[in-house]
Every structure is written in structure tokens, then in C-alpha cells.
Amino acid sequence: MGYFIDSLKAMATTFRQIFRKPATYEYPEVIRPRAERLRASFALPDDENGELACIACMACEKICPSQIIHIKSEGKRESPVTGKKRQYADTFVLDLTACIGCELCVQVCNSNAIYMVREQEVPGFEREDLVLNLERLRANAKSKTAAWAKGTVLQEMQELPKAEKKPAAEKKPAPEKKPAADATAAPPGDEKPAPEKKPVAEKKETPAPAAPADATPAAAAPAEAAPAAEAKAAAKPDAEAKPDGEAKPKEAEPAKAEGAKSDAAKEASA
């Protein structure tokens, strides 16, 4: 009897599914919304002068755990656009068949010259179809949506507040981070990016129940970070001043959304 009743229960459960929306998509026709950070394939973007941004510093080739990136450079030469001497990646081969998608090459790129895109490569019939060369990587940069992560964004996100940074490296993340933060949440009402205020802004994103639990960590975290940052700011005001002025207006928004994640903003304001 137990079998009978339980079987009916199971059948009722399966029957209920019929009226639910299918969880699957018919993939090539319908493509589900892709996550903002989705990493599927690679692209090599151009810099602001319309040249390849990659300067063949070999950082990605060195870090790649599966050693699938091969860069060759024929040394420094003058840029046809700006006239400055710089290094170019003359061949850049990325073997997607052996790629494990770890994003480390993006992580180490200080010049944001490689990033991942949200659309996959079209499957091919031969292995060579998935070996990305320089042309295909540059074409990807134009045709495919970039993922959120860029080298400097990631590095800056992971930076400890007390660690000293080069102002030059700091300048870049700000403009790139902005669209990312804006896309997900752009809450109104700008808070001043003072370290004490930031957790308050963060709380908006985590709804009401967060408040009591949040209070202690919020107080604790800046307490550790702030003195160090303050001390440093006091020690070399000149060094900090310049990035400060530039970063402040740009970083105000993302800082609010991402909270303490943007250490640069915290330091700058301190």
C-alpha cells in the first residue's frame, strides 16, 4: 500500500512539472542571458591609438598553466601612429583546444591587452579551427562582447589596502571598472567615498537582514585598513595627490556599488 501511495505522490510531482517553464533552452536558436563575467573565448583589443595593445611582455605566456600561449616579438620599433618606440606582438597564438579557461593570462596583463569574451568560438571540424591566431583574436575584440574582467581590474580588486602601488597602474582601472559596476547596479544617491561610509552604501545592495550582522565587520574591516592607509597618505601626500584628483570623480560610483573592494578609492579618499 505504501508503494501505491508513494508512487502516486511521485507521479503527482512529475505531473506538476508539466506546467512549469522548461529549464532548458534550444541552444543555437535561443541563447540564455550571458553572465557579465562569463569567460568563453579570448580577444586582443586595440589601444586608444588603434594599435594592438599587446606589448609582448610575455607575462601571459609565462603564467599559462597549460602553456598554450605563444608570442613572438621582433623587438621594439616605432609606432606608425604615435611615433613612440614600443614592442609589438608579431605572432600571438592561443590554442583554445588545450585552454582550461583559468583567466590567469587576463589576470597578469598589466596593459589590459588580453581579455576574455562572453561568446564562445564556433565549433569546428578540425583542431586548427580552435587555434586562435592574432587576426582571429583581434577580430574577436571587435565582434564579441567583452567579459568584465581585465587585468588591472582584477589586480586592483585583489590588492591589499596597505600594499604600495604605482600610481600609473592605478589610473587605468577606474574608467574600465565603471561600466561593469554600472551594469549590475547603479543605485542613486552618491555617497562620499569616505571609508566609514562605504559599508553603508554596500548595505543597500544586501537587504534589511544584513544590517545587524554587517555592523561589526563593517566597523572592523576599515579599522584595520584605515590607519595604514592614513599613515601612508600622510607620509607622501604628493605621490597620492595626483591620482587622487583624477580617480575621485570616476571612482565614486563603482566604489559605492562594490564597497570596500575598491581599495584604491579608499586610499585615495583617505
Add this chain to the structure above:
Amino acid sequence: MHSGWLSVFAFLVVSSLIGFGLLAASRVIRVRSKSDSPLKHRTYECGEEPAGLAWMQFHARYYVVAIFFVLFDVEAVFLFPWAVVLRELGSAAFVAAVLFVVVLMLGWLYALRKEALQWQ
């Protein structure tokens, strides 16, 4: 009287036409491999080399049950004619059949107590 069975025979011919016809159809359209590998004709055993043939002494653990099955099927053979003519025969037939089955079920009960119906 026999016409029904003749029709059944004709039906079986038709159904075997379908069965063998599918095989014949597949003979025509199926793919033939150009190269024949002996591995292809090896018995499947999860990708490993088969450990001996499957034609071996096999401990079927249900022969007591199989004997019971014969017993109960014979009982059913007795009951079918009884079931058809139950109306005409009246209560005597009913009681007789009940007695017959009660005796049978006593044996069933004995087997149950002896755990003969267990998977051994």
C-alpha cells in the same frame, strides 16, 4: 469453430512479415564497414577483455519459485473453466473451488513460513 484459429494463423503470418521485413529493410539500407576489426566482434564487458564465456553454470536462485509458478498456473488452468460455467453450476461449484484454493493456499502459507519464496 476453427475459423478463429485460421485467422490467428493469418495474423501471425502478417506480423512475422513485419518482423522479418524490418530485418530485410535494414539489410538493404544498412551501412557496411569497409574495414573489419576483430575488436568489433568481441563480447562487450565494459571495455575490458571478457573474463571467460558467459555460457557457464549459473546459479538461478529461484527454482523453488519456478516450481510454485507451475503449481499456480495449473491451478489457474483448473479455475478458468470453472470461471466460465460458474453461473450454471451454482453454489456447489463455488464452495468446491473455495475449498480447492484454500488447500492450495495452505501450501502457500507453509512455503511462506518455510521461507521458500525468499530469494535465496
Add this chain to the structure above:
Amino acid sequence: MNPATQSALIHGAVYGTIVCLAVLTSIAMGIWFERKFAGRMQSRIGPTYTGPVGLLQPVADVVKLLQKEDIIPRDADHALFNLAPPLAAIFSLAAAAVVPFSAKVISADLDVGVVYILGVGGLMVVPTFMAGWSSNNKFALLGGMRAIAQSVSYGVPLVLATMVPVVLAGSLSVSGIVDWQATHHWFAVWPILPGLPAFLLFYLAMLAESNRIPFDIPEAESELVAGITTEYTGAKFTLFYMAEYVHTMVGSAVAAALFFGGWDGPFAPGLHWMVLKTLLIFVSVYWVRWSLVRFRSDQLMDLCWKRLTPLGLGLVFLAAAFVQYWPGGAR
């Protein structure tokens, strides 16, 4: 050959062709429906590419399977190995010969139709075990052995469940039973006590006979890879696959005839009612299939021998008592 013989043969052949083709066509549609239905139960969409809403999926399946290379294992017993699949198809179709699809559409109106159905249904274990043994594959052998274990388990409850309508209608002919229901009442409706449980018993035994979950023990693909069909490819596999569906379909038709009044129904021609009832039972088999996990073979044996057999006997005698002692029951 006298005219009576001739006409019987022609009748059987003509109606046999019609019934066989109808069964196969409805199975093709049934497979499509099952796949859609199962897909929806699993939050999927089901087939969509082949034809409108995937309607041609079964055709594509069959064509694909027929094109496959025919591989016979070196160690197999070739004769038995090749004979088993067509036999399975024939035996599974054979029971349809005596099923009345309407008052007229019946290939062979045997006066012992019920016994014939049981006999032919019981024969199904022969090609199954043949396949299991001749493959010379251990998984197939286990599957074949399980098939026998299963057939000695569900056999008795199946016979007893079919006996209930026989007792109630006093006839062994399937069309006789349907006739009785058409003039009186459906057995699944009245007498409520032996009728409905007998249907459920029949239903369970039918699931076991056609190897459907929760009793798909002989082929148990998660345990025995593919059970008896492990070594089969292409057309031969298709025949087993088809036999399974035919068996379910014919079983549903028999259940509809024995318990739900067959072609009897208001407003519409009898054929429509019979087909509707058959399809409803057929669909419910798949509903069960996609909802439950399977039993172990010793549990099936336990269930059949310790619970269903006494239950079946009890139902038969309840029905007999109803016929004997219920006022108006004997008419």
C-alpha cells in the same frame, strides 16, 4: 481449401495487416508523445527538430537504427541470436489478434481469447531469454535470467487478474467480455470491490510483462548496461525496442477491453472509444515510467508472491461470490 477456410484466412490477413499497421503507427505517435511528455515532466522541451514539433522523431529513430551496421559477436550463437528479435516482435504483436478494436474490427474472434492472450504474452520470455543466452555476454545472461525470474513472478497475478472479468462475464472470449460490459457496466466501475483492484493488478502485471519501470528489471540499463539487448545493433535492436512498445500498447488495449468496456461509449463510434481508452492507459504507463525508480528482482518476486497472488485469488473469489450471491449479479 473450402470457402470458410479461405474467408477466415483472408479476414485474418486483412484485419491483421490493418491492426498491425495501426498498432505500429500509434506506437510511433506514442513514442513521440512519450518523449514530449517525458520532456515536460523533466523541465525539458523534448524533440523539436524533426518535423513540426518533432513529430517525425520516431521515423527518424527507426531510419537511423535501420541504417546501423549489423554486428554479431564472435562468441555468440548466431542462429538464436538472429532469431530472437523477430520472434520478440511477432509474439508481442500476436496478442493483438484477438483484441476487439470495435464490434467489427477484430482479426480473430477466438472463444478462448483470454487464454490466448495469456499464452502469447507468456511466450515473450522465450525470445528474451534466447537473446540473453545466445549473446554469450554476461550482462545479457543476467538479463535473461532476470527475465525468467520476472515472468515466474508476475505470471500468476496476471492470470488471476484476467480471471476476474472472466468470472464476472462468464466468457473466455474477449469480445464476449466486452459485450457483457457494454450491456451491463464496465468492470473497473462495477462491481467496485473486485473490479477496480483487479484492473490495478492487471496493470501492474502488464508493466512487469512489458518490462516497464518499476519492473524493467531484465534490461535495467543502469545495472546491466542494456540487459538482453547489450550485444544487439541496428535492426535487431529496433525489433526489441519495437516489441517492448508493441507489448505495452497491446497490453493497454487488452486492459481497456477487459476492464473499461472496450469499444463501449456514448456519442462516438466504438473504434474511437477503444483507441482513446487504449491510449490513455498507454500514456499512464509512461507517466509511471518517468516517475518511479525500479524494484530489484527479488523484491518483485516478494511483491508478486506474498502480496499480489493472495490478493488476486481473493479478488477472483470476491468476483465469484458477487456472481453467485449479489442480487442480479448472475445475470
Add this chain to the structure above:
Amino acid sequence: MNQVITVTATRQSAVRGSVDPHLSIRHYDPDADLMLLHFGPQHPSTHGVFRMDLHLDGEIIVKATPYVGYLHRAVEKLCEKLSFVQQTPIVDKNDYVAPMTNEQALNMAFEKLLGVEVPRRARWMRTLFAELQRIASHLLALGTFCIDLGGALGGGSTAFIHTFRERELILDLFEEVTGARFHYNTHTIGGQRHDLPAGFAAKVNAALDIIEARIPEYEAMSLGNAIFQARTKGVGVLDGQLALELGITGPILRACGIDHDLRRDAPYSAYDELVPKVIVRQGGDTYARMRVRFDETAESIALCRKAIDGMPEGPINGYKPIRQPTMAKSAGGQVYVGIETPRGELGTFVIGGGDTPTSPYRLKIRPPSLHALSAIPYIMPGATVSDAVAILGSLDPIMGEVDR
């Protein structure tokens, strides 16, 4: 957990009482009448490429011998060659059902070796991810177990797809944070590589709500079903003492009635603040194992809620961001870190130093699944082939981490 465990080399199985797995099959079957069946590596329900040699008497298993190694990828050796920061995406592939736990164990070991402090927010994030991972892994375990019981063409696959559908919700969450659905590479030495995106808490809570609401459905489809119970109760009973001797941890050990959970007993990450309720069940059979996993899912949901609601502010990394492979150097020393993954204690043992200070001298991963599989010779005998599938499914082995 203070009891002394005496390990006897040839211990009679306390459960079935008949077969000593260390004796050759000749001892039981001198005439070799039994059927030797290779169960795997290409079998639908061996959860990957795992092979058991079953000696069958009819359908009853007399002796079962597990064979591993079909998926060996030399991960440990590879890790000796790669630098510290390059290894996270490599070990990701070990336990491919709960990849983040591998990253966490590895990076915790490196942090201990290098003496890196992990910021509080990173620790909370790790806890949140670990618990989400636990839900996903247990859902998959339940689903695949149902497939083992009910077949890929039956109710089992329905339950599987239902659990898989909800698991996708969690993978979606991970995708939001890391950009990958499966092999994340989000842990790094000192913390996390990706911070939580804005609005993440609401998404987590929404996904958890859906999963929590569907738990009764799984119950009806699997554990609450009488057929399911008939198939699982009393099958593959594992003795608690034997489990301890074999080094089995995680839900399998807890199903034997032994209250052991590293999250509570040796807290790491944020488990000192978010103390989980440890689910313990008696019986040690297949049903108890699945029930422990099932109940842990609900417990993890509660824990995830706490973790996401109380997520502290602060930096996410206590070490330098990855800029080059040689950034982390160890002077030497050896550490062991064990964490409680969905499958049990995943240990990482690292010896630093050696010729190349930027990579470990030796790295050893102690996978919980390997130890779980070592129970097979003890609990399989006496069961039928159908039970073998259920027992194997309830051990929930992941061959990636068994073979490494």
C-alpha cells in the same frame, strides 16, 4: 573523536561476516565456479571510469575488487612543476563536482606554508562558496543516485534532471562571481580573485528560496518513496568502526553514526563564526548516506543564508595579486590542511622548499572519494548486482579526485 583506532590488516567484515576481502577469491571458490564480471570502466553507473571485478554467484556478489587509476592525470607531479599560483586551475579538475573545494584546500595549504593571513571577507566568501558547492554537489549526488536506481530512461532520470536543474541555479551564481560555471580558478593564495558583484546577495537568496521550495519534491521523488526505500534500506551497511579504520570521512562516516565534521571540529575559514549543525544518522546503509546528504543540503541552505547576509566588508585578498608565476616563494617546511568537502576530508599536504622555491617540493592530495571506495570490498559481498549499483552510487565517488 578521541578513541584509539587499531587497524588490523585482515579484518573480517563486521557487516556481512562472511568474506575477508584480503583473501584471494581462490579461498572461497577453489573450482572457479563463480562468474567474474568486469563492472566498469565503461559502464553506465560507475560514475566515471571505475572498475570493479565482481565475482558473482548467480546475482549475489561474493567478492568485489575495486580498481582505480583509469583517470590518472599526474596532478600531484604536475603541481611540483608548476609554480604556486599556477596550480589552482589544475587542481580544479580533481573533484569535478565541487571544484571550488579543491581550490580552497590547495590555497589554504599554501597560505599556511607561506604564512599568509586571509582577510575576513575572503574567509566568509570561501565559506559561502563552499556551502553553495556542497548544495550543488549533494543535489548532483542525489540525482545520479536516482539514475542508478531508476535508470536513465525512467523516474531516476526525472529526479536527476530536477536536481540538475536546481544545481544549475547555483552554477549560475558562481558564473556571476567568477565568470566560469565549473572550473572557477577564483581562490588564490591569500583570498579570492573575484569580489562579489553588486546585488549578489539577492540572487543567492532567490536561488536558495527556489531550491528550498523544491526539497519536498525531491523527497517525494526519491527518499520519501517506498520503492526507493525498499531499494536502499539495509543495503551496503557499513560499520562505523570499519569506516574509521578505512579513513572514510564525510557523509558516509556521519551516516554510520559517527559525529565527525571538520567544519565544526577543526574550524577553518569562517566556520568558527558560522557553526554548522552536523547531521548524523545511524545505520550506515545506503539510505542513511543519502539521507545525510539530503539533510545536509537543507542545513547548507541555512548556512549560506547566514553567510551571505552577514558578509563582512573589507579586502578580498591578503597577499599580492597574481602578476607573475614566481611571485610566491617558500623557504621550506611542510603543512597539512584538511577541509570538509561534500565528500569528506580533502587533505592537502605540501612540502615547501627544494630546488625551486616557487613550487612545492612535494604535494599530496588526500581525496575523500578514494577512501570511500576502499569500503567496497567490505560492503559489496552479499549484495546483488542491483545493490552494487546503489552502493556505489551512495559512496558518491568522483573519479577525478580518486585517480588525480
